[in-house]
Amino acid sequence: MRWLILLLMAYVFVVLEQGLSLVFDQPGKYNFAPGMLLILLVYVGMFAPPMMVLWTGIILGLLHDLSHPVKLTGELADAAIMGPAALAYLLGAVAMLQIRGVVYRGSPLSIALFSFIISIIVHLAFVLIFMLRGLPMMFFPGEQVIQWSWSAELVGRFFSLLTTFAVALPMGWLLLRFGSAAFGTDVPKSGSGRW
């Protein structure tokens, strides 16, 4: 794995995530947008050394935090809160390291399945962190996101992970096909790009 290429890929995936959200997002309803950064995390998690996977999780999570600002109750301006997605992605990266040896890694279906599983962990962690952030604890008064409802968030994010699964199939194929050349990964030659 090469850091420079990985950062360039992260940039492309952030742009894709932002650009494609128009197609999937339903205003005032649920969020159907696929988690492109999650797919990249899964791909990196499959082949990169453990420490690199963990750092990638943090970097991709921070990118997610910075590109998805939220508006909190009582504030005119919105704010990008760094941390929640970074921690959630890190948790996803840890989970990825635990389960990556279980299945055959050279298939787009594996990337899609892993994306689905890791998305569940990341979304649950993300919602949990924001829920805790809204609660008054110790010295912190607690700040709620406007129109916050953890149940609605979980339902919305369920649809999001379904679309992530669907998008991960072609994206996984592309990554396996061209990723080994760009990233220098150890994709098994016999299974590269095959189902």
Place this chain on the structure above:
Amino acid sequence: MKRSLINQRQMLWVVVLLLLVLCVLPTSKAEWISRTPRSVVETLTMPLSHPVRLVAMRFYQKPVDDQETIDSLRRQRDDYHRLAYKMQLMLEEERALNQQFQQMRELFGDFSNQIFVTASVGYSSQSFRQMSLRLNRGRRHGLDVGQVVSSGSQLVGRISNVNMVSSTVTLITEPKTTLMVRIVPPGAGADGTVPRQVEAILEVADDGQGFYGTVDVNRTVRVGDIAFLADNQWPRDGFIVGRVVDAQTSPNDPLRMRVRVEPEQPLHRLSSVTVLVPEASLRQRDTSEGDGTR
């Protein structure tokens, strides 16, 4: 080798602790910390995300009927007809826009001390069901938090975050938004006469696509009437919030009429918008640029 790994792990733990602290910081401090990296990310992604958005919009729209079976000459003729029709529609839109601006000026005064800054929408995003637009204009172009954003005469929202070269617009259809409006019939006031006006407070509907409000059942509000912004919480009145699409007696209160207002176009799918910048703000920016204090 082993030592290096331990160091990396220690660093990772420090970063995790730092992120935990960042998670629980109050918004004002979290916003202050994230301002610079957010600005960098937005500045870097904006040039590419706009073309991706435009491509995505093509996919979003339903494709034109397939005409593979028709010969090329016929296709060309149909294309010309379509073009002519499109131009006709554009002309009508321009006329309607002109009429709306005239109506706004008659009802709410001139815009002589303000300047319109046109901006392209880089991308729209949705976090926690809050829709926002990212613009490719920022503080360098005179934009500031709280400024009004419109698409023609249609009110779009307000600037909620601004950095040097890009900014974020929070849409008026964001949950919990309330707007004070004046509902008037279309075309009223253009000839200088005082039109029938009904004041109402609109709240964003649950579907996030429009607004609901109630008015006295004796006041006349019809489908097709236009709701103009008349809210002293906003820096400038007179923009069109939307058109009345439904007006019926409230089922819970027979003395009140329930009115539904919808924007004339889906706000999250706009590709360009206009920001109303006070002239004083631009003058201040020019002065600071001249002094080299930017």
